[in-house]
Amino acid sequence: MRRLAALLAAAVACSHAATAPPGGGDLRTQAFPPLVAAADGPPVVAVPAPSHPTVALRLHFLAGSVDDPPGKEGLTALTAAVMAEGGTERLSSGELARALYPMAAELEVVPDKETTVFSGRCPRADAGRCAALLADVVLRPRFDPGEFERLRRRALDALRKGLRAEDEEELAKEALSGLLFAGHPYAHPTLGTVEGLGRLTLDDVRAQWRAVFVRSRLTVGAAGGYPADLPAALARELDALPPGARRAPLPAPSGAGPRFLLVETPGAPAAISLGLRWDVRRGHPDFPALVAATSALGEHRQGAAFRLFRELRELRGLSYGAYAYPEHFVQSPGSALPAPHHARTYQAFTVWVRPVEQGHRLFALRTALREVTRWARDGLDEAELARVKRFLAGHTLALDGSDARRLGQALDDRFYGLSEPWLPAFRRRLAELTLDDVNGALRRHVDPARLQVAVATAGAAALAAEIRAGAPSPITYPTPRPRAVTEADREIAAFPLAGEVQVVRADALFER
Amino acid sequence: MLAVALTLTLAAAPAAPPGAFPTAPPGGAFPWPVHRRALDNGLGVLLVPFDSPGYAAYFTFFRVGSRDEVEPGRSGLAHFFEHLAYRGTPAVPAARWEEETKGLGLEANAFTDDDVTAFWLAGPASALPRVAELEGDRFRHLAFSEDDFQVEARTVLGELARTGGSPDYRVEAAARALAFGRHPYRHPVLGADRDVRELASGYRAALEFYARHYRPENAFVLVVGDFDEEAVFEAIRRAYGPWKATAPAPPPVPPEPPLAGPKEARQAFPAAALPRVWTGWRTPGAGDLEATAAQLVLWPYLFGRLSALNRQLVLERGLAQSLGGEFQPHRDPFLFGCALVLRDAEAEGPARAAVDAAVADLAAGRIDAALLADVKANVQSGLLMQTDTAYRSGVWLVYHTALGGEPGYLDALMAAAARVGPDDLAAFARRTLVPANRVTAILAPASPGRGGAR
Numbered sequence: 020m021r022r023l024a025a026l027l028a029a030a031v032a033c034s035h036a037a038t039a040p041p042g043g044g045d046l047r048t049q050a051f052p053p054l055v056a057a058a059d060g061p062p063v064v065a066v067p068a069p070s071h072p073t074v075a076l077r078l079h080f081l082a083g084s085v086d087d088p089p090g091k092e093g094l095t096a097l098t099a100a101v102m103a104e105g106g107t108e109r110l111s112s113g114e115l116a117r118a119l120y121p122m123a124a125e126l127e128v129v130p131d132k133e134t135t136v137f138s139g140r141c142p143r144a145d146a147g148r149c150a151a152l153l154a155d156v157v158l159r160p161r162f163d164p165g166e167f168e169r170l171r172r173r174a175l176d177a178l179r180k181g182l183r184a185e186d187e188e189e190l191a192k193e194a195l196s197g198l199l200f201a202g203h204p205y206a207h208p209t210l211g212t213v214e215g216l217g218r219l220t221l222d223d224v225r226a227q228w229r230a231v232f233v234r235s236r237l238t239v240g241a242a243g244g245y246p247a248d249l250p251a252a253l254a255r256e257l258d259a260l261p262p263g264a265r266r267a268p269l270p271a272p273s274g275a276g277p278r279f280l281l282v283e284t285p286g287a288p289a290a291i292s293l294g295l296r297w298d299v300r301r302g303h304p305d306f307p308a309l310v311a312a313t314s315a316l317g318e319h320r321q322g323a324a325f326r327l328f329r330e331l332r333e334l335r336g337l338s339y340g341a342y343a344y345p346e347h348f349v350q351s352p353g354s355a356l357p358a359p360h361h362a363r364t365y366q367a368f369t370v371w372v373r374p375v376e377q378g379h380r381l382f383a384l385r386t387a388l389r390e391v392t393r394w395a396r397d398g399l400d401e402a403e404l405a406r407v408k409r410f411l412a413g414h415t416l417a418l419d420g421s422d423a424r425r426l427g428q429a430l431d432d433r434f435y436g437l438s439e440p441w442l443p444a445f446r447r448r449l450a451e452l453t454l455d456d457v458n459g460a461l462r463r464h465v466d467p468a469r470l471q472v473a474v475a476t477a478g479a480a481a482l483a484a485e486i487r488a489g490a491p492s493p494i495t496y497p498t499p500r501p502r503a504v505t506e507a508d509r510e511i512a513a514f515p516l517a518g519e520v521q522v523v524r525a526d527a528l529f530e531r
Numbered sequence: 532m533l534a535v536a537l538t539l540t541l542a543a544a545p546a547a548p549p550g551a552f553p554t555a556p557p558g559g560a561f562p563w564p565v566h567r568r569a570l571d572n573g574l575g576v577l578l579v580p581f582d583s584p585g586y587a588a589y590f591t592f593f594r595v596g597s598r599d600e601v602e603p604g605r606s607g608l609a610h611f612f613e614h615l616a617y618r619g620t621p622a623v624p625a626a627r628w629e630e631e632t633k634g635l636g637l638e639a640n641a642f643t644d645d646d647v648t649a650f651w652l653a654g655p656a657s658a659l660p661r662v663a664e665l666e667g668d669r670f671r672h673l674a675f676s677e678d679d680f681q682v683e684a685r686t687v688l689g690e691l692a693r694t695g696g697s698p699d700y701r702v703e704a705a706a707r708a709l710a711f712g713r714h715p716y717r718h719p720v721l722g723a724d725r726d727v728r729e730l731a732s733g734y735r736a737a738l739e740f741y742a743r744h745y746r747p748e749n750a751f752v753l754v755v756g757d758f759d760e761e762a763v764f765e766a767i768r769r770a771y772g773p774w775k776a777t778a779p780a781p782p783p784v785p786p787e788p789p790l791a792g793p794k795e796a797r798q799a800f801p802a803a804a805l806p807r808v809w810t811g812w813r814t815p816g817a818g819d820l821e822a823t824a825a826q827l828v829l830w831p832y833l834f835g836r837l838s839a840l841n842r843q844l845v846l847e848r849g850l851a852q853s854l855g856g857e858f859q860p861h862r863d864p865f866l867f868g869c870a871l872v873l874r875d876a877e878a879e880g881p882a883r884a885a886v887d888a889a890v891a892d893l894a895a896g897r898i899d900a901a902l903l904a905d906v907k908a909n910v911q912s913g914l915l916m917q918t919d920t921a922y923r924s925g926v927w928l929v930y931h932t933a934l935g936g937e938p939g940y941l942d943a944l945m946a947a948a949a950r951v952g953p954d955d956l957a958a959f960a961r962r963t964l965v966p967a968n969r970v971t972a973i974l975a976p977a978s979p980g981r982g983g984a985r
Contacts, residue, residue: 070582072562073919113842120837121905123912142915169849176805176852184802185697285802288692322617322639324629333625336685354922355638374692406634413636413654416586421920497731498681526803 060258061234064433065250066242066425074146074249075423076153077240078137078257079360079430082231084211085132085204085269092531093211094219096130097167097174098227103128103137105166107152108159112166115152124149126156129360130209133269134434135232136360140423143244150249154256157232167221175216178208183525187290187374187475194282194473194528195292199367201274207529214531233263238433242426272296272365278518279472279486281479284525289380289476293387294369295469300346301362301435307448308460309368310345315407316394317343317370318414320355324406330390331372334504335494337383339373343391356417359427362434368465380476381485381492385514388470395465398458408449415449418442475525483520559942560914560949563755563924567938568764573748574771576764577928577938579755581921587656587756588921591666592649592929594936595744597722598862600715601784605733607687607722608740610643614683615737616650617641620672623665635661643720646862647933653922656758660766663752667770670745677734684731691727698800698974699855702807702870705972709794710813710866714787742778747771753928755921787813787864793969799977805852806876806975810886811868812968817860817934817944824947825959826867830858832906832956833889834869839899840889844871850878850885860944862934866970867963876975883971894960898953910948 064077087094103126106112119126124141126149137157141149182190193208200206207215237257241250299306317327319342327341346366351358370391375383399407419425419442432440476482485492493512500508568576581587600606619625632639637654650669652662675683704719711717721727752767790813800807815822834840834854844851852872859865871882892898918924931941 073916113837113846116836117905121908121912123909123916125916140916142912169846172849173852180803180805184804286696288689288696320640321633322629323626324633332686332689333682336682337689339686339689355640374689376688376692406630410633410636413658414638416636416655417638417653420583420586496681497685498678 060251060254061237061239061260062433063250063254064238064240064426064429066240066422066429067245067247068243068422069247071244071422072143073422074141074143074149074241074243074245075426076139076146076150076245076253077360077426077430078153078157079238079240079433080135080137080232081133081236081265081434082135083131083133084207084209086227086231086266087207087211087215090215091219091223092207092215093174094215094223094227095135095231096209096211097171097216097219098224098232099128099130099135099137100170100174101162101167101224102156102160102228102232104170105163106161107155108161109155111161112163115156118152119149122149124152126153129358131361132205132209132363134360134362136430138360146245146249150253154253157257158259160228162221162225164221167224171216171219174210175213177210178213178216178529179526182208182210183528184285187284187286187288188371190282190284190525190528191290191292191473191475192369192371194280194475195294195369195471196367197528198276198280198471198473199294199296200272200365201276203272203274203365204269205272205363205365206274212529212531229261230263232260234258234260235263235265238430240426240430243422269364276471277521278470279474279483279516279520281483281520281522282473282475282525282528283479283522284475284477287377287477288374289377289383289474289482290374291372291380291384291387291472291474292369293391293470293472294367295465295471296365296367297464299464300364300366301431301441302437305460305464306345307445308452308456309464310445311404311407311411311449311452312394312399312457312461313343313345313368314411315399315403316391317341318410319344319348319350319357324410326390326394327370327372327387330386331383334500335386335496337379337386338375341370341372341387343370344368356424359424359431362431377476377478379494380474380482382494382512384472384474385492385511385516388467388472388516389511389514391465391470392467395461395467398461399454401454404452404454404457408452411449412446415442415446479522483522486516486520489516559939560911560945561927561941562915562918565928565938566760570747570768570772572772572774573746574774575751575932575936576767577751577753577932578760578764579753579924579928580760581755581757581924583756583921585656585757586654586921587659587754587758588651588653588925589659589662589666590649590651590753590925590929591670591750592647592753592933593745593750594646594933595648595749596644596646596933597718597720598645598715598784599744599781600718600722601782602736604726604729605736605740606715606718606726607730608733608737609648609744610720610722611683611687611730611737612741612745613641613643613648613650614687615675615679615741616669616673618673618675618679618683620668620674622668622672628665628669631661631665637662644930645716645720645865647929649929651922651925656756659754659758659763663763663766663770666752667767667774670750671771671774673741673745680734680737681731687721687727687730691721691724698802698804698807699870701798701800702809702972702974705796705798705974706809706811706866706868706970709796709972710790710970711787713785714863715784716787716861716863716865739778743781746776746778746780747774748776751932753925753932755925755928784863790968790970793966793971795971795973797973797975800974801977803976806873806879806973808871808873808879808883808971808973809856809868810871810883810969810971811866812964813864813970814867814963814968816863816865817940818862820943820947821955822959822963823860824944824951825955826858827860827944827948828903828906828910828951829893829956829959830856830867831909832903833893835906837902837905838889840885843885844882848881850874850882860931860934868970879973890960890964894957894964896953896957898956900953903953903956907949907951911945914945
């Protein structure tokens, strides 16, 4: 019953793309140059398209869960939620929602590790009213005790009931993130921890608002059919924020947990995530090559032209799919495209294997590990690289294919401090990439021995015993498989698994 | 053979014959022009110019869904076909289709629902002629071996494992099973669990399902974006024109007798999830335009974020964490209701009483006129906000065209929704939201000490 809504919810999939054919240049970006202005107020990134019927607005703060004080994990995200949903001095929470409702306007907060974005979208005719409400939630939050308690409880339920009990796939991803960034300010979920959220008071929230949602951390963004003077007017109004201070640079992550973290869950299917930290991100000279290489391994939600999907689903029917990511990835609701506003200084290469039946979980894990190992060791060949380059040349057209996406890209570019915007730079570099560039970058940045694995599954102790024993995990099929598959299966079934194995109960994760 | 190029826009569409599915006059709420054509084999073609320079979304959709799974023990076939359709043809094997579409820079996917199955590609508009060739070939000559069938059956099991275990899915499935005895709406789109586990044995049934439902007169091609209409129509005509049905038309879907409610079921859920209640009514299908428009407005009025119920249950009393669901028109009588995620087991009684009280107020004509006006404005603005890309605009048309085979149904529905007044809602509540149509499913965690992690 929710299918249509799911398909449509906030999807910004595929319109307003370039006039050029795939790989044909960056005409669109030239046609819509983001205007970065810093007159008398916070900087403004504007992407005008005067004839478009809707408007996107963003208040982008360099403030995120890394700003949570120790013991108060979750404070920044909760503060942002109280601001965006808890009402303003003038309007209660219900009155705020009511004011947005007839225009079907969206006013949301996008929390992350290093950034928090207050995001508005509305029909063009309502742009002024929508902008005023967006400014109001940041400048004059209501801090209503009832709303604070409701939102704090919601965050706790999302951790305790949602993440731990209802969503094995997100649980495995979050557990992997905790492994990769152990001991770092990234380690705890953006949402917080159970103890951290349990300690928070409304005074904490009020103080965090004053400390991190400040002028020196703000960039204002506007895109689409807004009135010409609106971005500057919005920036002038937000100049009333306290100046505040920018955050000191983050330390580099250095932690090293166990190789395998197995999370005991009530649900039978096994969710698998694996990955390793790497010292690259947008702007690094090797990053375009690694984006292309990772696409070949497992482009998100694409099919059997990509290795992991082919090996796990197409040839063996083990899983609904398996994908690989060169940077932190959050899917836009209702589309397969990455959501903007999740930029991070420190990145990881990760693989997501969709749920696997319990009887095949170890075989599926070995299949994924073997494939990543082969990919890192042997690299791509000319034909595969050419295919991936053609795919990405077309596919990346969708990444800035709407006003909201173009604005998101421009704000992320600012975060990364890029002298040349990422997408046009990537498209240009993509056309030039050679096999040596790609396979050399893989050798420099991917050591399969460093891969860490999180599995959320029932019967975690039994899986731990199997991994420690290193015993083969052969597979059988209801119908015969091609010889090449069964031969590979013999190798997969005995693929070596070395390293420390740790088992935890789901309800022990994210506690503090 | 030359196909008849029946070229007409919605504006030029002839008046619907008596008894036809509701459609609308021109100038409706859908913000983009819909140019309707047809091939003489019955395939509908919808061409929608859209401001997306160089870019287009291409859909082939079929008026078939889980609604059509009438054979006992064979639920899940419609969704299964969404998977099998990627298994290739003699001319273009699966791997080549993948490689070629990816080489063109296209994103490709599909979705299945109760009343529709749609396959789409989106990307550079310059690829459209080749896309039409690939898709025409795919649906005319789909060839899947029993071996492919087995592999995909296992994949669908994985999909069931991915979504079918969630409490939200379970409580909705329970409500469907209560509300329908014969009609295939009885099972979720993925199929009943045991049928999905038995999919691998249904190769013959699947071949027959394909032949009966995947036929040109049951299909539409829809293109939304920036393209040369004549050239693209010609490519579609070449690719799909020779397609002929190879089997008799499908049997009718069995009508469902009156519910004789209220009906209620309670299930245990093994994990430490919050309790869920799905509560609602069986209501008329899309052929009843006025009743469908009433539900379109009434759902957000009763259960939406601004509703009195949401304020009371979620914001003020904290009995529920959320009040969810949506109304989606269906071809046949379906369900209208909400999914409550409760704070705890004790909240069930008061939360259900609050739902009953809200409906009693409505039936008595106690209606908040200001809220109704805001809801109606939101319904119209919402369409504008959600048709901002070629893909999203296409999805709206796919869903609403599949209901009666008429793309004009969406405009007709939006126009009818704009006419809905307080008296209409009260009358609808008195007529339809009554105990005889009532369905309630409850999902609560198993008692402590049973199940869970050790």
